[in-house]
Structure formats: C-alpha cells, structure tokens
Amino acid sequence: MSQGKLIVISAPSGSGKSTIINTILDAGTFDLQFSVSATNRNPRPGEVNGVHYHFMQTEDFREAVENGEFIEWEEVYPGRYYGTLRSEVDRQLEEGKDVILDIDVKGALNVKQMYGDKACTIFIEPPSIDELRRRLEGRGTDDAERINVRVGRAEYELSLAPQFDVRIVNDDLDKAVGMTSDAIAAFINA
Numbered sequence: 001m002s003q004g005k006l007i008v009i010s011a012p013s014g015s016g017k018s019t020i021i022n023t024i025l026d027a028g029t030f031d032l033q034f035s036v037s038a039t040n041r042n043p044r045p046g047e048v049n050g051v052h053y054h055f056m057q058t059e060d061f062r063e064a065v066e067n068g069e070f071i072e073w074e075e076v077y078p079g080r081y082y083g084t085l086r087s088e089v090d091r092q093l094e095e096g097k098d099v100i101l102d103i104d105v106k107g108a109l110n111v112k113q114m115y116g117d118k119a120c121t122i123f124i125e126p127p128s129i130d131e132l133r134r135r136l137e138g139r140g141t142d143d144a145e146r147i148n149v150r151v152g153r154a155e156y157e158l159s160l161a162p163q164f165d166v167r168i169v170n171d172d173l174d175k176a177v178g179m180t181s182d183a184i185a186a187f188i189n190a
C-alpha cells in the first residue's frame with residue numbers, strides 16, 4: 001500500500017482556518033484523518049480533550065518534548081506550547097491514510113522540510129488585518145490582551161506566506177472552502 005500524504009493548513013489566528021477545515025471534514029468529500037495536536041493552553045468552551053486538542057499541563061508537555069513524542073512543537077504565543085504528536089501522524093501515513101494538520105506557520109514550514117513532496121502546505125490569509133481583528137473579537141474566545149498578541153503575530157506570519165505551496169484568501173467563506181477543497185483534491189490525486 002502506498003504511503004498517505006500530509007495536508008498542512010496554516011493561517012494567522014482568526015483567519016478562519018478551523019472553520020474551513022471543519023467544513024471540509026464535515027462534508028466528507030475526503031477521507032482525511034485530523035492530527036490532534038497537544039497544547040498547554042486551556043480548552044475553549046465546546047473544545048473536547050482528545051478531539052480538538054490533547055490538553056496537557058506544561059510539565060507533561062515538557063516531558064513529551066524530552067521523550068521525543070513530537071514531530072515538531074512551537075511556543076506559538078508566550079508560554080503557550082503546541083506540538084504535533086508522532087503518534088497522530090506516522091502510523092496513519094504508513095497505513096496509507098491522508099492526514100490534515102492545523103498548525104502554525106513555522107511548524108508548517110518545518111513539516112514541509114521533513115516530508116517534502118509528501119506534504120502540501122496551504123496558507124489561509126485574512127482579507128486584511130482589520131478584518132482579522134474583527135473576526136477574533138466576533139469569535140469571543142480571547143480577551144483584548146490575547147487578541148492583541150494574536151494580531152501582533154499576524155504580520156510576521158503573513159511574511160512567511162510566500163514559502164507555502166498554496167495561498168488562499170478567506171474573504172467569502174464558501175469560495176475559500178471551494179478553493180481549499182480543490183487544492184486538496186489536486187494534491188491527493190496527483
């Protein structure tokens with residue numbers, strides 16, 4: 001059986017990346033396994049341990065780093081760690097399954113370096129920084145300070161967009177979902 005492929009989706013926080021991924025997974029057009037990352041941040045209302053993230057105490061996260069359990073990990077925001085678990089990715093690929101990852105820009109570029117042509121990196125862009133802020137405020141999951149941290153990181157993240165295989169602007173959601181699905185189909189069927 002041939003090995004599966006990796007679809008790696010990144011975006012500044014609030015661009016609509018999770019909304020796009022969930023819409024595509026719910027549509028069931030593709031047989032994709034979602035790689036559940038580990039993080040030491042607190043769950044948001046509605047987030048389920050083991051489904052959206054493996055929520056960990058900082059100490060346990062550090063121990064997992066030391067045990068080599070992560071393919072990659074990043075301190076995406078000060079004191080906030082996120083990592084892709086080897087156990088979520090490599091076994092699925094070996095079984096010929098395609099895996100979708102929702103990770104930050106640095107993590108995405110690291111995964112691309114490791115997996116090369118087996119990975120397709122997709123960057124979801126907001127129409128503007130002002131709209132990004134509006135979406136984060138509208139989502140209502142972060143306080144003003146955390147929104148500032150997320151918006152503050154967006155310019156750095158946008159500067160790395162040219163290094164991605166595919167770039168999609170999420171202005172009209174339906175169109176962005178369509179373009180992302182097309183990019184996934186083209187990569188999987190290549």
Ligand code: ADP
Pocket residue numbers: 011012013014015016017018019020135136138139170171172173174
């Ligand atoms: P991310 O996963 O990139 O942090 P989310 O998927 O949580 O972003 O989206 C952030 C907010 O923006 C959510 O409230 C979502 O409903 C909204 N959103 C997503 N896409 C659009 C869009 N095209 N137009 C307007 N609002 C959107």
Ligand code: 5GP
Pocket residue numbers: 010011012013037038041072073074076082083084085102103104105106107108
């Ligand atoms: P959030 O707190 O909004 O769920 O995620 C914040 C950021 O962390 C997003 O850019 C998200 O893609 C990223 N992220 C989630 N999981 C991982 C991971 O395993 N590795 C890396 N590098 N980033 C991740």
